[in-house]
Amino acid sequence: MSTQPKTAKVYRRVSRDEVAKHNKPDDLWIIVDSYVYDLSDFIDVHPGGEAVLQQPDIAGQDATETFFGLHNVAILQRPGTQKMIVGQIEGEESEVRYPQAGELSQVPYAEPTWLLPKYKSPYYNESHRRLQREMRTLVDEHVIPESRLRDADGKRPDPKLVQMFGRIGLNAMQMGSGKHLLRRKLFADIQPEEFDHFHELIIKQEFARVSSRGFMVGLSGGMVIGLPPILNFGSDDLKEEIVEPVLAGEKFISLAITEAFAGSDVRGLKTYAKKTEDGEHYIVNGTKKWITNGHFADYFTTAVRTDEGYAMILIPRALGVETRPIHTSYSSSAGTAFVMFNNIKVPSRYLVGKDGMGIPIVLSNFNHERWVICCGVARSSRAACEVLFKWMMQRKVFGKPLSNQAVVRQKLGFLLAQVEACQAYLENITYQMNNMSYNDQSKYLAGQIALLKAWSTRVAHEVADNAVQIMGGRGLTTTGLGAPIEMYNRTYKFDAVLGGSEEIMSDLGIRQAIRSYPRGARL
Structure with missing residues (x-):
């Protein structure tokens, strides 16, 4: 992966002495990550005001450290920003990683261990890894850009995106395994007979990386919980009328x-x-x-x-x-x-x-819905921790990196341990789902899934609370570096309520356990 913001262009080399000469409001250059930006026409519209750019340690100087203390790397990848590049410092190369669509994060703990090169897992095979790669690219190229637009205007997700998912078989895959997948072309060349709950987990977790809870619910939430009762209990005529139009994204x-x-x-x-x-x-x-x-x-x-x-x-x-x-x-x-x-x-x-038979039908839907929620909670909590790790490494306070603060390291370590445990618990339950009949899942896993949901949303609570404390005011701001944390903190509670509140889930888990409690067991 290239570390340059735009790999197709080679820029002329510029000396630092030459850059230093351009330090006036009408002729202002700065250096960020070895690239030279001409901000002369931008200074009047700079969101932070003219004064920020006219400071003596900014105008005509290397502003890399200052920039990354205020902005995220995505700004440098915008076409408008790249047009401001007039050169690159002679004898220097870029040191910043500019994310490319589909790539794995290199930040520690930013990815589940099964995706890391030196780690092994008994749960995932080549088809799972292929699906993850293609899902990552799909989400980066199509879903994230659409989510940013809808987060800004509040409109429903573009039906054309859902229809694209329908054409490539992704909507059907979001329903989980079942007869509805037979003889259907699935995304990433997954074969219907090999599709299992780990494939489904990967889809849910790659979508969760979008870190836009409302948008993702708008994209497929109604289908994921509204269509299964039709698939599982509807008459053949009802299925024929409803299922394909919904899976095609033509009806919602x-x-x-x-x-x-x-x-x-x-x-x-x-x-x-x-x-x-x-x-x-x-x-x-x-x-x-x-x-x-x-x-x-x-x-x-x-x-x-x-x-x-x-x-x-x-x-x-x-x-x-x-x-x-x-x-x-x-x-x-x-x-x-x-x-x-x-x-x-x-x-x-x-x-x-x-x-x-309404109540049994309603209850039959809950296990899968709650498991889906757990998939998203585990991954979105991890995504928030990745933001915190990056912030800790690039933010300076009292003249030193935030990572020098033991209390911050302790907070992040506590959160990462819980996120890893949450993923491990989820993968264990997913493995059991792959090896149990539907009836056995209802008997043996309803309580387990309920407890996982209650606990994972408590983990999300800890992540959200500590994330805002670490990010400070930025964690409460809807734009800028802290925007993902602000949104996470504002929306994480939905999963603690939707599909059954934490209190109800914990009670359900224990009531399920009481039913199987051995009569002769005594202290």
Whole structure:
């Protein structure tokens, strides 16, 4: 990998003495990483003001250390910035690593150990590594640029990106293993019969590197949790109508369970579906709240009460469903919505499974949803730690690098140990998922996944809290070096609530354990 911001061009060589002559407001050069930048036309629009660039240790001087104390390396890779380069210091070469799409990070602990050259893992084979390489490039080249635009304007992710995922088989892969993958061309030439939960874990963790929680939920969150009930319990006719358009990115789906009246207490929901006398329709009345992708969804996989108890019904927006956006602390690109069903007449053919089986269908979805959340939490926490490591190495305080502060090293060490443990716990559970039937997973892993979710979001809490302390004011600023930490701190709590709160998860884990507690065990 080249360390130069632009490898295709060779710049003329300039002496430091020549650069020093250009130290006036209308003729101002600086040096950053051996490259000479002409800021004469930029000084008036510099976000930090003219005075910063006119300081005697900046104008006409080597400003590398000052630059990286204030800005990230991506600024130097922008086309507009590169146009300011007028030369390179004679006898010197670039020393900064300029990230290229698809590459692994060289920062310690920035990647899970299975990706490091000197480490081994029993879980991953060549197909997993190939998928990771191609996912990394895809995310870097297509997903991250789109996320930055949507973080800025709050609009929904571009459907064309989701449709591209559909064409290359990536949407189907996000549903996990199953019959829906058979005879389908998958991304990175993964064969349907070899696809397992580690392939899925890689997809989730590469997406999590985007470090934009709201955007990523908007990109595929509704599909990942809204489509499985159709795949697993829908009739053949329902699958034929819904599955392929959703996987192609032509239609969007959301899971509508939570209400203002019922969150983790699913049995407390009040949305009611009354079957008509002729049995041909259900009349649905009620509301749903905090529905991911709900504001732009075409279908709502909806949990309802019925005369038989509880049921799951797929409700097309076209039947008259109304939505309005809910403003949350993460990006509005997630399409989080309040959903209103007012006398919606739904044909009975949209019933998912059997009437009265709603609760088992809802519960069957939870294990996978929670595992998916754990995949993202483990990777996004690691990404935040990478930012902290870089900051610690380049920030100077009291004339010395921040890395000289023992308290900062202690904080980072504490966080990295927890992130590594979180990944190891996740990989162990993923291995068990690969070697258990669906029924056995429900019996033996529901509690394990619940405990992992509760613990991993506690790890995220520690990372977010300490990250802001280490970054200081930058960790509270939506732009600049601390922007990833600000966003992480603002959004990490969603995973501690979505799919079951930490308290409910911890309780579920212990209740599952109590069920298998040996009767004769005594202290």
